[in-house]
Amino acid sequence: MTLADLEIGGEATVQSVSGPRRVTCRLMEMGLLKGVRVKVVRVAPLGDPIEIRLRGYALSLRREDARGVELEA
Amino acid sequence: MTDAVLLAGNPNVGKTTLFNRWSGAKARVGNYPGVTVDRRSAQVELAGARELVDLPGTYSLTARSPEEEIAVTAVLEDPSAIIVVVDATTLRRGLYLALQVLETDRPTVVALNMMDEAKRDGIEVDVDALSRALGVPVVPVVASNGEGLKELKESVASVIGDPRDPLTLDYGDATSAISALQGDDNSVARATWLLLSVGDDELELEASVRARVTAVQRDGLDEEIIGARYALVDALVDDHVTERTNAGPSRSDRIDSFLVHPVTGTLAFVFTMYLVFEALFSWSDPLIGLVEALVGWAQGVAGEALGEGMLSDLIVDGVIAGVGNVIVFVPQIALLFLFIGFLEDSGYLARVAFLIDRVMKKVGLHGRAFVPLLSGFACAIPAVMATRTIENRRDRLVTMLALPLMSCSARLPVYVLVIAVIFAHEPRVFGFMSAGAAALLGMYLLSVVGTLVAAAVLRRVALPGPAPALVLELPPYRWPVPRNLLASTWTRVRSFLVDAGTIILALTIVLWALLYFPRGHEATDAILSERAAITAQQSEGEADVEALAAIDDRVAASRLQHSYAGELGRAIEPVIKPLGFDWRVGIGILASFAAREVFVSTMGIVFGISEADEESQPLRASLSEATWPDGRKLFTPASGIALMVFFVFAAQCMSTIAVIKRESGSWKWPLVMFAYMTLLAYVASFIAYRLGTWFA
Secondary structure, three states, X not given: OEHHHOOOOOEEEXXXXXXXXXXXXXXXXXXXXXXXXXXXXXXXXXXXXXXXXXXXXXXXXXXXXXXXXXXXX | OOOEEEEEEOOOOOHHHHHHHHHHHHEEEEEOOOOOOEEEEEEEEEOOEEEEEEOOOOOOOOOOOHHHHHHHHHHHOOOOEEEEEEEHHHHHHHHHHHHHHHOOOOOEEEEEEOHHHHHHOOEEEOHHHHHHHHOOOEEEOEOOOOEOHHHHHXXXXXXXXXXXXXXXXXXXXXXXXXXHHOOOOOOHHHHHHHHHHOOOOXXXXXXXXXXXXXXXXXXXXXXXXXHHHHHHHHHHHHHHEEEOOOOOOOXXXXXXXXXXXXOHHHHHHHHHXXXXXXXXXXXXXXXHHHHHHHHHHHHHHHHHHHOOOHHHHHHHHHHHHHHHHHHOOHHHHHHHHHXXXXXXXXXXXXXXXXXXXXXXXXXXXXXXXXXHHHHOOOOHXXXXXXXXXXXXXXXXXXXHHHHHHOOOHHHHHHHHHHHHHHOOOOOEEOOOEEHHHHHHHHHHHHHHHHHHHHHHHHHHOOOOOOOOOOEEEOOOOOOOOHHHHHHHHHHHHHXXXXXXXXXXXXXXXXXXXXXXXXXXXXXXXXHHHHHHHHHHHHOOOOOOHHHHHHHHHHHHHHHHHOOHHHHHHHHOHHHHHHHOOOHHHHHHHHHOOOOOOHHHHHHHHHOOOOOOOOOOHHHXXXXXXXXXXXXXXXXXXXXXXXXXXXXXXXXXXXXXHHHHHHHHOOOHHHHHHHHHHHHHHHHHHHHHHHHHHHHO
């Protein structure tokens, strides 16, 4: 399961981050790393991007990039 | 060692607020060489350091583009001291940046901002323990009211000139790659910057450096480096910070459940954008009127004082009009930047990007491009300047090159005049809408479609490259600090006046000369001698003001027709004839380069009607009666619509060119814009004329 599949309100732990390097590097530097807890807070009214909460702050990213974030089962 | 004290920090942590508090009125805003990023600095006197520099906000010292490189270059350049501003409410992300600075040996102080908010959120930081763990002073501050600033200055003064041991991290398997890149300066910060940044980057690096980096790069290295830092961050926070668990939704969360809600959020969005639009369109109007009145008054006074003659005309119609052409934009620029500053500092601008990103992504733009594009409906000048909120250079260029196609308010008088001429007696179409209203709506739709298509094409053709990811922090909502809003607005206004303003003034004078010279021409002289005859009669007591005014209009028309611009208008007639325009329209198009609405008054002069505006009945009548030499009507629905289509697409605005030169940093991009818009205007106008003629 990836971060893009997580329902609103759902919480999970990140397993791995993959995708184009300019995206993964940015996501990891924002703290989205293996082992971190993430929660999907809401989805933009048009369905994309999504807003997640991690490390005590709110981050938004597009679904296409969220698909590269694999979650622990 | 440079004599600068750097302020580094994440975006939205109050770094600029702290800078403004410290520097007061001494702040100066320049540009980093080569890139159009503001360089905010101020002179200070502090233990030998002379300059305080507010670096662009950054989440890390990784840098793939010249704009991002500014922070890392400044840090590695050996400054006197570095202050890392950290938001106590998002401590982990701030510490991630702080660790990278601490990996250098530069004297460093951590300023822990937003302590008041952190306390409210139940976050307790053991400042002394954190300071001991990091090996540098940690000073709590509240930038918005200046609390802790004195202690911060003292701390900075105490560390200047006192080098410290760099912080060493355990990078595990990545250690060998890092040490392979540690040059003579033994800098881990530089090595990790290269490792994380090289690869689909836009940095100017020596080939040998690049080769050494790629030789040691491998899969998983990024994660090892970043993971090692975050492991230390997490350990520091676990040891020295108490976070209240299950605190419930934060204040920002509660606001967001309203402002980003599908229904209320959309309404709030539409309302906010409406306000921005209203400010640019309506609120600015009295101020613009005031500027115009002042300029008119100054022209009157100067004209009176200088009498008649070329010098007087140059001062009145060239210089003063040119200054007027510059300051007339100030109300809109100031209002737009007050708004943008408020939206940005409050945290809402990030939500705007979040809400609209899906739409903007379709044309290859960033969510942040929305406000500049919308502003383009009012005026391209402030809109182009507003593209500074877009971080990525390519995105910013695409936005600024496409947005002059948005139908700005200066085009409206042209549409109104043309529609009144060609649809004077047309019946209603679709039952409720007049043909004129339908045509007007059509022009606005055409401009929106044109802008979006142009953006998509520019993105692929002129500025190819992967669209940058939207990885956007949604910062906590905060009340903007009025002092910051005023400072940033003033910065923008001043930079416009100084940089774009001088170009606009120069172009106004050039345009004035083209419309003014040469002076002597037989046709004009003949009318002037008629005038002399009448004045001679008048001296015998027979004042005929009307006849004189009519003659003056004919003199003005004759002078314009025989000016360089007039001759140019005639010369381009063969080129514009396929669009249904004659040389008189050609003169109007040339003159409207000063500003699109000037087309109307120029047509007035050409047709011998002084002081005409778009509502002027004599001008409307003259235009609808105007014919080609063979007796065909000049303004038919086909040629009129072709003219409006031309104005939708053409880059008829020297101020836009000036401001794009200023914002893009070179003449290349305004020329690209001028070329593609003119071509587009010509082709579209030709098609419109052909279709129109065919239907008729």
